[in-house]
Amino acid sequence: MSMRAPPGTFAAAALIARKDLAIEFRTRSAFLAAIVFSLLAIAIFYFAWDATAVGATDLAPGVLWVIFTFSGLLGLHRSFGVEEADRAIDALLASPVERESVFLGKALANLVFVLGVQAVAIPAVALFYNLPLTRVLGPLIGVAVLAAIGLVSVGTLFSAMAVNTRLAELLLPVLALPFFVPIVLPAAQSTARLLAGRPAAEAMSWLRILIAFDIVFVVACALAFPFTLED
Amino acid sequence: MTAPPPVTHRQRFDWLLTVAVLAVGATFVRAIFFTPVEARQGAAQKIFYIHAPSAFIGLYVAFGLVAVAGVLYLWLRDERLDRIAASSAEVGVVFMTVVLLTGPLWGKPIWGTWWTWDARLTLTLFIWFVFLGYLILRGAIDDTGTRARYSAVLGVLGALLVPFIHLSVYLFRTLHPMPIILKPSEPSLPNSMLATFALSFSSFLLLFVALVRARYRLAVTVDALEAEDAAEPSPIAALRAEPIH
Numbered sequence: 480m481s482m483r484a485p486p487g488t489f490a491a492a493a494l495i496a497r498k499d500l501a502i503e504f505r506t507r508s509a510f511l512a513a514i515v516f517s518l519l520a521i522a523i524f525y526f527a528w529d530a531t532a533v534g535a536t537d538l539a540p541g542v543l544w545v546i547f548t549f550s551g552l553l554g555l556h557r558s559f560g561v562e563e564a565d566r567a568i569d570a571l572l573a574s575p576v577e578r579e580s581v582f583l584g585k586a587l588a589n590l591v592f593v594l595g596v597q598a599v600a601i602p603a604v605a606l607f608y609n610l611p612l613t614r615v616l617g618p619l620i621g622v623a624v625l626a627a628i629g630l631v632s633v634g635t636l637f638s639a640m641a642v643n644t645r646l647a648e649l650l651l652p653v654l655a656l657p658f659f660v661p662i663v664l665p666a667a668q669s670t671a672r673l674l675a676g677r678p679a680a681e682a683m684s685w686l687r688i689l690i691a692f693d694i695v696f697v698v699a700c701a702l703a704f705p706f707t708l709e710d
Numbered sequence: 711m712t713a714p715p716p717v718t719h720r721q722r723f724d725w726l727l728t729v730a731v732l733a734v735g736a737t738f739v740r741a742i743f744f745t746p747v748e749a750r751q752g753a754a755q756k757i758f759y760i761h762a763p764s765a766f767i768g769l770y771v772a773f774g775l776v777a778v779a780g781v782l783y784l785w786l787r788d789e790r791l792d793r794i795a796a797s798s799a800e801v802g803v804v805f806m807t808v809v810l811l812t813g814p815l816w817g818k819p820i821w822g823t824w825w826t827w828d829a830r831l832t833l834t835l836f837i838w839f840v841f842l843g844y845l846i847l848r849g850a851i852d853d854t855g856t857r858a859r860y861s862a863v864l865g866v867l868g869a870l871l872v873p874f875i876h877l878s879v880y881l882f883r884t885l886h887p888m889p890i891i892l893k894p895s896e897p898s899l900p901n902s903m904l905a906t907f908a909l910s911f912s913s914f915l916l917l918f919v920a921l922v923r924a925r926y927r928l929a930v931t932v933d934a935l936e937a938e939d940a941a942e943p944s945p946i947a948a949l950r951a952e953p954i955h
Contacts, residue, residue: 660879696870
């Protein structure tokens with residue numbers, strides 16, 4: 480009789496992330512919706528403002544991070560929504576993986592999703608708003624990754640909670656958006672400083688908040704996640 | 711789990727709430743008629759006797775109680791802790807709403823604007839949103855165990871969020887008056903005003919305790935009624951269960 484040993488915490492997380500990404504890759508429904516939503520929002524934001532009164536460079540950072548937040552919510556809701564069909568979540572919980580692995584796997588898949596949307600949205604904003612993207616690309620990717628980590632850690636936890644309520648997808652933005660304030664604000668402020676050609680040191684105090692937020696909330700959400708599942 | 715106490719349908723007289731309401735009334739009388747008018751701000755300054763104690767109780771006492779009761783619930787799984795958190799959150803929302811309404815009333819004549827995106831105003835607004843989210847979450851879950859766990863998780867994460875919002879909004883300028891009473895040096899207020907402040911803090915704190923206690927009793931009654939219903943279905947529930955011919 481040969482029994483395979485259950486995978487370790489991170490190996491199991493990688494397996495779960497691969498499963499979620501495979502579902503997303505085969506259907507592409509949420510990803511396409513998030514991309515189209517982002518492009519639409521970029522165009523509408525630009526049109527809603529008087530371009531002669533507000534410079535595109537002043538408008539771009541705020542637009543970029545607000546769109547990023549809302550398109551992230553589209554993917555985050557699906558994260559546990561897909562497990563509801565046929566109660567797939569029960570099979571996942573019955574399998575010999577730790578609850579923390581389920582959280583990390585789900586969060587990892589969401590991170591790839593959000594970064595994928597960013598990879599389209601950032602160049603699109605640069606194109607429509609005529610931004611000097613190549614000059615600041617390196618630091619901007621750094622800001623995007625830091626912001627995405629905080630966003631998916633909180634978003635994945637609340638997504639797990641929201642699917643078990645009567646309000647489902649309506650509840651996720653209500654719970655998550657106040658938590659996105661210390662992400663959107665530092666991200667938009669440091670992007671604005673980078674785009675204005677200011678030295679990177681000026682963005683550091685903002686980035687420190689972002690890094691601290693990521694550390695605290697990745698740990699806190701991973702620890703809190705098992706409480707959202709039991710019974 | 712302890713057995714629910716028998717439901718009493720008799721209305722109990724809430725002496726604590728009565729005392730608290732009388733104390734708040736006495737505070738208003740003292741603040742309006744027996745406290746000197748501030749030299750530069752005039753009568754507008756008197757709103758601080760409502761604004762400051764409500765802010766202190768809403769932001770620190772109520773929110774702190776929700777977070778501490780949340781941590782303890784996740785550890786001990788005592789439903790009484792969940793009732794305390796729920797009661798504190800509901801009463802806290804009322805106090806914070808008072809803060810958000812009285813602030814603009816003072817801001818218009820003194821600052822010249824109802825609202826400004828100042829650090830403290832922004833922080834208060836977002837904590838108010840977290841509180842509202844907490845109540846909406848509670849309202850959207852039927853199972854008591856799930857409701858208690860989820861709201862405890864949100865309460866604890868909310869407490870972790872406060873310093874981050876605080877830090878990020880403080881990197882913007884702040885326009886809000888600096889603390890007058892709770893600061894390291896001596897309070898910079900004349901004794902007559904300080905006495906009114908002391909009275910308003912104590913009477914508002916008493917009101918908070920009395921309201922949380924009343925709300926807690928209501929939660930106990932509701933839980934007991936639900937347990938009674940579960941044990942012996944009401945005629946309406948029995949009718950609902952019957953197939954329609």
